[in-house]
Amino acid sequence: MTTVPAGKSTRPPSLDAVFAHAWAAGGFTAADAMASTGLTRSTTIEAMDTLVELGLLRELPNARAVGDYRKGRPARRFELREDAGVLVGVDAGHAHLTAVVTDLRSQRLGIRRTTRQVDRDDAADRRAAIADLVDDALRAAGRTRADVLALCVGVPAPVDESGRSPHHRHLFWDRMNPGLADVFRAWAPLVRVDNDASLAAVAEGSVGAAVGCRSYIALLAGERLGSGVVIDGNLLRGAHGGVGEMVAFDHVEGVGTARGLGTRAAEWALEAIERGDVTGPLAAIPRDRLDGQAVIELASQGDPDAQRIVHRVGVVLARIVATLGSMFDPERVVVTGAIAAGVAEVVAAAREALPTGMDLPAPDLAISQLGADVVVTGAVAAAAALARDRLLDVWTRPAA
Structure with missing residues (x-):
């Protein structure tokens, strides 16, 4: 679930296309982005310059400076600013909680774990424990809530498209997902709450045993x-x-x-x-x-x-x-x-x-x-996908 309602964007589609290319690429030139997006040269360069102004891309030393180009006018090179913000993935399991903070390339910056006493678990305490764990992981990464661009939490309960779980006759689902969507959307720009096994599937399809499988x-x-x-x-x-x-x-x-x-x-x-x-x-x-x-x-x-x-x-x-x-x-x-x-x-x-x-x-x-961290791995992958697809909907931060 995201905290941003779907709606028609007024920005040029070229901005999204170039941003998507930058997300998937390392260092790239306008020619690389043109080949990937099908945009004209002038439109591509305009989009890249806008993304630099927004603080989402950085310009690199040109191709001649790094030894990749020797004749003619050197090409300008760009890359995604992986430090423009952070992603957070959380595995809010029944007994074990894990929170991971990464940069925009999903490189780990901080991690924190804790264990719950399940016989003493209640919704309010669990909600506070998960929020505290995220804050602890952010501190371990040297970051704050203001740096978070996208956050994803996995819970052992069914979760609908709004990030909420249905009532359970024994209140188990109610305790496992105690309004976590509301907790995090109060301050995080992009939020997804999902079932833990669904996020395990995201992990397996992204970096695990199901890479390349469609079903x-x-x-x-x-x-x-x-x-x-x-x-x-x-x-x-x-x-x-x-x-x-x-x-x-x-x-x-x-x-x-x-x-x-x-x-x-x-x-x-x-x-x-x-x-x-x-x-x-x-x-x-x-x-x-x-x-x-x-x-x-x-x-x-x-x-x-x-x-x-x-x-x-x-x-x-x-x-x-x-x-x-x-x-x-x-x-x-x-x-x-x-x-x-x-x-x-x-x-x-x-x-x-x-x-x-x-x-x-x-x-x-x-x-x-992928071991015991499969759910949190999937949560980070889901947060990255959320940022890639929706960040331009909410991004207002100027270049540093």
């Missing part, structure tokens, strides 16, 4: 299942932002719940221990350290008890992938989030268990390499 699903699969769905190059949302919600799996035979892969592995390991079915290393793990990652790690080390549990989790993953494949027909499903770092054994089992009698081809099953 894919990012499956956040740690504590609970969540999915970001991209079909034909479009991130799907739905009327209430609920396209990626996985509660439907409560009714899918062989899945039965939206609990994540790590949660299942830990629960099934604990059940096996309590039944006395395991006696090796798995049984020796202290109960307060028995989580999905521990089970998966033991399986990768060859522990047969853990491997049986991991295989069982893989069969469930295969059913999930097959169901998503029949619903959305994606080219690829990417298992993403913190659990992806050790999920190879689960994915291998899932690939073996994928049904072969489906009407549609089964999607490719891939593992993310």
